[in-house]
Amino acid sequence: MAMLLPLICLLSFFSFISFSSPATDTLNPSDTLRNGQTLVSAGGVFVLGLFDESFSGYYYLGIWLRADATKVVWVDTDNPIMDSSGILQILSGNLVLTDRRQVQLIVNSGSLASVTTNTSATLLDSGNFVLKEGETGTTIWQSFDIPSDTYLPGMKLGFFGLNTSQQTFHSINSWASPQNPALGIFSLSINSSDTTKLTVHRANGATIDIGFWDGNGIRFIFENSTANMFNFSFHSNANEAFYTFSTSKNYDLVWFVMNYTGNLDQYFMADGKISSVSHVLCEPSASGITEMCFSSIPSDCNDGANFSQMNGLLPSASNTTGSLNMVITDCETFCKANCSCTAFASMQNGQAGCQLYYGSKQDLLKLIQNGAGSIYIRGVAPRDAKQWKLGLAVAVPLASLLVLIPITLSCYLRWRKGLKAEKAQQEANINSDWVRLFQTSPPNHLNEVRGANNMELGIHKDQELLIFSFSTIKTATDNFAESNKLGEGGYGPVYKGKLLVGQEIAVKRLSKISRQGSLEFKNEVKVICKLQHRNLVRLLGCCIEAEESILIYEYMPNKSLDFFIFDSTKQVLLDWRRRINIIEGIAQGLLYLHKYSRLRIIHRDLKTSNILLDSDMNPKISDFGMARIFGDNDIRGKTNRVVGTFGYMSPEYGMYGLFSEKSDVFSFGVILLEIISGEKNIAFFEADHTLNLLSKVWNLWKEGSCMELMDSTLRASCSSGEVIRCIQIGLLCVQERAIDRPTMSDVVSLLSNQSFALPLPKEPAFLSHSSSTDADSSSSRQRHYSQNDITISEVHGR
Incomplete structure (x- = not known):
């Protein structure tokens, strides 16, 4: 008996160590996994456990590489734990997390097990955490079905259950920051319009196709020397369409990470050593081609997103607009982003700026004027476009051209002169306190809000916040007509407006009798210009001309709750x-x-x-x-x-x-x-x-x-x-x-x-x-x- 007691104690000690130290890959119904305890895959490749992140102090269930604990490949972001008291266990067949709140967080909430099911969860050497039914071995839930920012070999990106009412979509989503595993603004997935393409999406709608299936393998837009290390395959049928890949024989493991910056990182591990290549998706190639940059091109433009160049001048018609605030590259970006924009061109007579044409391509080809200019038309222009121009030149009386062109030029020069004067007056009236506000805290991200508004706005040299002229706001609101008034709060009245380019806006005008004065005005702009979320109203710009303090928001057609x-x-x-x-x-x-x-x-x-x-x-x-x-x-x-x-x-x-x-x-x-x-x-x-x-x-x-x-x-x-x-x-x-x-x-x-x-x-x-x-x-x-x-x-x- 004296010999038996130490033996029992020793076995008990090793039993504890076997679970506290990484010596098991499976969680059974009788087990509990606490903070500091881990599961390790059978081959010692991956580790699963609870980890804390410095951004919020929360604890998360995650999977990381045993060779490098900083390489976290999967995180359950839906179920953060309040503190280090978290426990993972199997209850009623499901994976359940609890903490000091005693609230049961079900990890596999999307695929629940039957209450009577005998289940166990195993961490595989693929990095997949799988919950299985004990008797049949049927997979109830797996972490590969809810990936985070990492694309591992064996994972499937794409659409599933297309012919059922339970359709699912797998994508890779970036973290919010290096320390914060919450949902970021970038994602990697297959293209919903063309499933043979791999596409990176940004939260604001910008996309870039980074690869496509050529029938034999995948072709990436970046240097393809690393593609051989990823054995991609593409599967498509009536029920599903997805990409998957495996590791080449030259490496122990390869994987992708959708970086929080928007870069796509490729990782390679051989003999325990990890190397990586980062692909900056907006970096031009050596040849100067910039097609790799993010593009906000709508996918439903009938004539595509490419433009054909023609010689000539855009007509001076009601469906042609001009802007002095955009260079030709900005003009191209804006025209691409609007399916109604048929063509664009540089301003005439060497003036800075560009013109945009809205309307039928067929009508445009009949109206193109002769001249030493270049027009860029959406899609492929007809080969006989020059014949159209020649026929037009012969058909239209020379006298009408001689009358039309001087009148148009005269009107344009008057408009340009007035615009310059207005812009100079606007900049002269900018409040010095306002300038200091943005010099100390510049809203750098607001360059994403440009689009249509740039055609009517002046942009102050020292910041990127869009500054509307007061005359533009008066025109948009019909001189603050009572019929356009949406309501009134402590700040002042709010009006509906419409810019000349057709965009509807909400105009919030500081009342002169309001107790909420310039301090609140500056505070609101300083705060909201740094925010970007689908459930926050979007600030488009402001007007600070003369004594006016006006905020311009996206228009909400259904008013308030x-x-x-x-x-x-x-x-x-x-x-x-x-x-x-x-x-x-x-x-x-x-x-x-x-x-x-x-x-x-x-x-x-x-x-x-x-x-x-x-x-x-x-x-x-x-x-x-x-x-x-x-x-x-x-x-x-x-x-x-x-x-x-x-x-x-x-x-x-x-x-x-x-x-x-x-x-x-x-x-x-x-x-x-x-x-x-x-x-x-x-x-x-x-x-x-x-x-x-x-x-x-x-x-x-x-x-x-x-x-x-x-x-x-x-x-x-x-x-x-x-x-x-x-x-x-x-x-x-x-x-x-x-x-x-x-x-x-x-x-x-x-x-x-x-x-x-x-x-x-x-x-x-x-x-x-x-x-x-x-x-x-x-x-x-x-x-x-x-x-x-x-x-x-x-x-x-x-």
């Missing part, structure tokens, strides 16, 4: 699916502001009137005049001037001027409950109500009668389980103590994963107020808010 949910006739237009889409979109936009944007932003004035809706009812957060920028180490801020809207303010902000990410979470919770109920929380502050919306929701929650809160127009389009879950999430967001509220990362996870268990909410803030008299209500408010100078935004329809 409050325009629909608080109107009994329009509520029916937002069924449950659309409301869920709006809730999730707002959450994604806030998560970007708090965590993934170039700056950490606290909005501070989130409300339904600041949620705009595009043509597809997708939400976009707007109005950043009150927003504040947080440093990486900042937790909360304090102000002596409370700004915002009653009903949406968190208690710590309204009473003490303290604001943080949790302030926006509170506002989001109010909006969520308003979307579900169709009722305003702000009504409490505007009328003699004993209970506000939050109090009403809390009482219904305690009574188990949450469905009574639901907007009556939703009954035919929703399930009670989803509604109750959303109400519970809303109550979690409006809890009185900021520390009790979830982060927006938590909220997004809870909204997207219906299987997660929700914690019970605590009592919300502003539960009930005595309102027996107006005086009582007034004194109560004074008692709560007397510490700070308060600026309250009123709510108006946009």
